Amino acid sequence: MAHDAGTDTPAATGGEGVRRRDFINIAAVSAAGVGGLAVVYPLVSQMSASADVLAESSTEVDLSQVEPGQAIKAIFRKQPLFVRNLTPAEIAEANKVDVATLRDPQTLAERTKEGHENWLITMGVCTHLGCVPSGVAEGEVKGEFGGYFCPCHGSHYDVAARIRKGPAPKNLVVPDYEFTSDTVVKIG
Amino acid sequence: MSFPWSKEYTPSHPLMVWLDEKLPLPRLVYGAVGGGYEVPRNLNYMWNFGFLAGLCLMIQIVTGVVLAMHYGGDTKVAFDSTEHIMRDVNWGWMLRYGHANGASAFFVVVYAHIFRGFYYGSYKAPREMIWLLGVVIFLLMMATAFMGYVLPWGQMSFWGAQVITGLFSAIPLVGDPLREWLLGGFSPDNATLNRFFSLHFLLPFVILGVVILHVWALHIPGSSNPTGVEVKSESDTVPFFPYFVGKDGWTIGLFMLIYSAFVFFMPNALGHPDNYIPANPMQTPAHIVPEWYFWPFYAILRAFTVDFLIVPAKLMGVLAMFAAILVWFFLPWLDRSPVRSANYRPLYRKFFWVLVLDVAVLAYCGGAPAEEPFVMISQIASLYYFLHFFVIVPVVSSIERPDPLPYSITEAVLGTDESAKLDGNG
Numbered sequence: 001m002a003h004d005a006g007t008d009t010p011a012a013t014g015g016e017g018v019r020r021r022d023f024i025n026i027a028a029v030s031a032a033g034v035g036g037l038a039v040v041y042p043l044v045s046q047m048s049a050s051a052d053v054l055a056e057s058s059t060e061v062d063l064s065q066v067e068p069g070q071a072i073k074a075i076f077r078k079q080p081l082f083v084r085n086l087t088p089a090e091i092a093e094a095n096k097v098d099v100a101t102l103r104d105p106q107t108l109a110e111r112t113k114e115g116h117e118n119w120l121i122t123m124g125v126c127t128h129l130g131c132v133p134s135g136v137a138e139g140e141v142k143g144e145f146g147g148y149f150c151p152c153h154g155s156h157y158d159v160a161a162r163i164r165k166g167p168a169p170k171n172l173v174v175p176d177y178e179f180t181s182d183t184v185v186k187i188g
Numbered sequence: 189m190s191f192p193w194s195k196e197y198t199p200s201h202p203l204m205v206w207l208d209e210k211l212p213l214p215r216l217v218y219g220a221v222g223g224g225y226e227v228p229r230n231l232n233y234m235w236n237f238g239f240l241a242g243l244c245l246m247i248q249i250v251t252g253v254v255l256a257m258h259y260g261g262d263t264k265v266a267f268d269s270t271e272h273i274m275r276d277v278n279w280g281w282m283l284r285y286g287h288a289n290g291a292s293a294f295f296v297v298v299y300a301h302i303f304r305g306f307y308y309g310s311y312k313a314p315r316e317m318i319w320l321l322g323v324v325i326f327l328l329m330m331a332t333a334f335m336g337y338v339l340p341w342g343q344m345s346f347w348g349a350q351v352i353t354g355l356f357s358a359i360p361l362v363g364d365p366l367r368e369w370l371l372g373g374f375s376p377d378n379a380t381l382n383r384f385f386s387l388h389f390l391l392p393f394v395i396l397g398v399v400i401l402h403v404w405a406l407h408i409p410g411s412s413n414p415t416g417v418e419v420k421s422e423s424d425t426v427p428f429f430p431y432f433v434g435k436d437g438w439t440i441g442l443f444m445l446i447y448s449a450f451v452f453f454m455p456n457a458l459g460h461p462d463n464y465i466p467a468n469p470m471q472t473p474a475h476i477v478p479e480w481y482f483w484p485f486y487a488i489l490r491a492f493t494v495d496f497l498i499v500p501a502k503l504m505g506v507l508a509m510f511a512a513i514l515v516w517f518f519l520p521w522l523d524r525s526p527v528r529s530a531n532y533r534p535l536y537r538k539f540f541w542v543l544v545l546d547v548a549v550l551a552y553c554g555g556a557p558a559e560e561p562f563v564m565i566s567q568i569a570s571l572y573y574f575l576h577f578f579v580i581v582p583v584v585s586s587i588e589r590p591d592p593l594p595y596s597i598t599e600a601v602l603g604t605d606e607s608a609k610l611d612g613n614g
Contacts, residue, residue, distance in 0.1 A: 047383065053373040073470060077374050080470050103495070128502055129354030130375070131347065132472040152351060152476045153490050154558040167493050169358075169500040 058188035060180070063119065071136045073124060076175060076187050080124030080132050082148070083185075086159065091117060093146070094160040104171045108160045111174050121177055121185065122161045126150040128168035133157060148172065190219070191410075193422040194226050220407060226425035227432055228413035230601050234308070235411065237301040239436040240443055244294035245399065249392050251287040252336075259339065261385030263378045266341035267466045285455035291333050292458045293447050295481035298326060302516075307540055309416055309528030314409040316520040321402040323516045325395055330482070330513075332391040335384040337479060338376070342463030347476050349376040349384070355489075358506040375469060415600045416528030417593055421607050424597040475557055483554030484547050485509050488573065490558055491566040508570065515577045522577060525585035527593065535588040539580050546572050 059076045061083055066072055071084035086094070094108040112120060124132050133148035133155070134140040143149030144165060145158035155166030162171040177187045197218040199205045208215055218224045258277050260269040273280035302322070305311055311319035334352055338345045353370050357363040372379025410419060419425055426432075450457065458480055462473045478486050492505035499507075515522075530537040546569050553566040594600035596607065 047372055048369050049371075049373045050379065053377070053379065075470065078377060078469055079375050125375075129351040130357075131350065131476065132470065134472075151472065151474050152347075152558065154493075154563070167490070167501045167505060169495075169502045 058186055061185050061187060062183060063185060064183040068118065073136050081187060082122050082124040082136055084120040086118045086120055090159040094158065103163050106162060106171055111160055113179060116179060120161060122172035122174050126152065126155055126168055127170040127172065128153055128155050191226050191419065191425065195223050195427065197224055220403065222429045223427045225428040227411045227428050228419055228424060228597050229426045230413050230415065230597050231411065232414050234304040236436055236439040237297050237304060240297045240439060241301055242399065243440060244290060244297055245392065245395060247290045248287065248294060251283050251290060252392065255283055255287055256389060261382050263341060263381055266339060266381055270340040285451045288459065289447065289450045289455060291336065292481065298329065303544065307530045308412060308414060310412050311520045312523065312528050315412060317405040318402060319520060320517060321398055321405055325398050325402060327513065328391055328395045328398065332388060332395065335388040338381065338384045339388060340463060341381060341467045343465045343467060343473050344460045344463040346376055346467035346469065347472055348478060349380060351476060355506045358503040412528065413597060414529055414531060415594055415597060417597055420596045477555055480555065484550040485512055487550040487554035487566040488512050488570045491570040493563060512573060523581050523585050525588065527590040532591040532593055533588060534591060536584050539576065539584060543576050
């Protein structure tokens with residue numbers, strides 16, 4: 001019965017089934033296997049981002065110098081960050097688009113903070129393969145939809161940095177951020 | 189292959205006899221690339237590229253090991269140490285230009301070697317394993333070349349690393365964590381450069397190991413030949429030494445002439461000026477292109493611009509690019525024609541040249557900017573590329589009527605073969 005299971009096994013009886021040597025074999029191979037995995041784990045894990053890389057977590061950006069219609073490039077986690085002050089005309093243009101027709105459907109309101117709809121803050125990293133799109137500085141190519149254009153593989157983003165044409169699958173990523181005052185944002 | 193008439197290694201000097209008993213290394217070399225290896229007598233110049241590829245690997249290992257004595261794999265010093273090699277290290281300019289152009293030379297030679305395989309059906313039984321190992325070598329070469337290009341830490345180095353590691357982020361669910369794991373951060377940085385240097389040093393020796401397997405697998409059935417007819421008798425073969433060692437020596441001379449012309453007279457012809465600008469994570473070059481040998485695959489990557497059902501365009505491009513090489517693994521089973529050489533396959537021969545043209549078009553588009561008409565041309569050429577392997581090759585192999593094959597290699601060379609005659613002596 002259940003309570004005395006184990007006392008009647010072939011090993012204990014010295015019968016045909018599991019012998020003492022089988023047990024030692026399985027135990028030895030199992031211990032070596034677990035030991036091997038225990039060694040592999042740090043060997044794999046050492047390749048992940050190290051503590052100092054992870055420590056570069058947040059950045060503050062001063063918005064006071066950015067006029068409507070202008071944009072600036074800041075640095076967040078060693079990657080470019082686009083901060084754009086949208087004009088009322090650009091906001092109207094972004095809201096005019098039928099969201100259902102977009103590849104990655106999002107409204108401008110979902111991509112900005114309430115009360116700060118004119119501040120479009122996104123990563124400057126194309127969601128295709130990671131190039132920096134152009135369109136921040138004056139005179140740079142903004143693409144067919146007036147936002148950003150990635151020169152590597154031809155992705156066009158609109159004024160709300162939403163993907164409209166080309167190979168990129170997603171809109172430019174909006175990082176976590178908050179307004180610490182009317183003119184300062186804390187990213188990350 | 190060891191044919192019944194292959195010569196046996198017979199050391200005469202007492203020292204060599206002693207060595208043969210303790211460690212028969214000279215016996216191994218004699219049988220592998222010496223007088224003991226019998227090869228078909230009709231091999232043409234397309235059979236010289238394997239030996240040349242081995243030479244290129246040696247050039248890369250020798251120049252690479254000495255370059256590593258002067259290079260620093262740290263983002264703060266990588267670019268400057270590369271310039272230090274170019275300006276201050278004795279003969280450093282020659283070593284670096286030799287290494288950079290050596291990579292291009294290696295790919296030229298290997299592409300010729302691969303297309304020789306396509307034309308003469310070298311991948312067919314009993315030589316499938318040689319072919320499969322060859323594709324593995326090619327994949328390892330691509331990884332090694334890519335990581336090597338990152339090391340100078342110029343603009344193209346940095347953005348090449350960004351784009352190529354970005355390919356992995358296309359994989360659903362695990363893509364982004366996988367990419368961060370490969371990079372050791374959120375974007376290419378010191379951790380990335382350091383590990384690429386380590387792997388770039390390691391992989392050539394892995395390639396060397398697979399090359400040894402490749403040559404070992406070759407020596408089991410023996411070399412193929414332009415007729416595709418197997419060796420039948422002693423009159424079909426000649427010993428590798430001196431006949432093909434001599435012929436390979438002659439093509440090595442030709443190769444060195446062309447290679448030296450690049451190293452000494454146009455060392456930057458195949459490079460990009462942007463890579464002489466230090467890496468800047470804030471500024472993407474206006475026109476990112478990989479090195480020329482990746483262009484056909486880069487064109488396939490960029491050809492996918494619209495989503496396909498539930499698969500996003502980005503993932504489609506990445507899958508197609510890898511599939512373009514992985515399909516070669518299946519070639520021995522996609523091509524079911526019993527005739528190996530395209531010399532006797534009139535229909536396949538035409539499609540072979542269309543494929544050559546198609547890959548050339550892809551290469552051109554891969555090096556061109558991502559705009560029309562190049563995007564549309566890449567799309568058509570990519571479609572044809574896959575059509576060739578998945579439809580044309582299997583269909584042609586079943587409907588084609590091959591030309592008559594010669595009885596033997598000897599007959600193909602001399603017009604007659606004594607052993608072909610029915611037993612005239614009664």
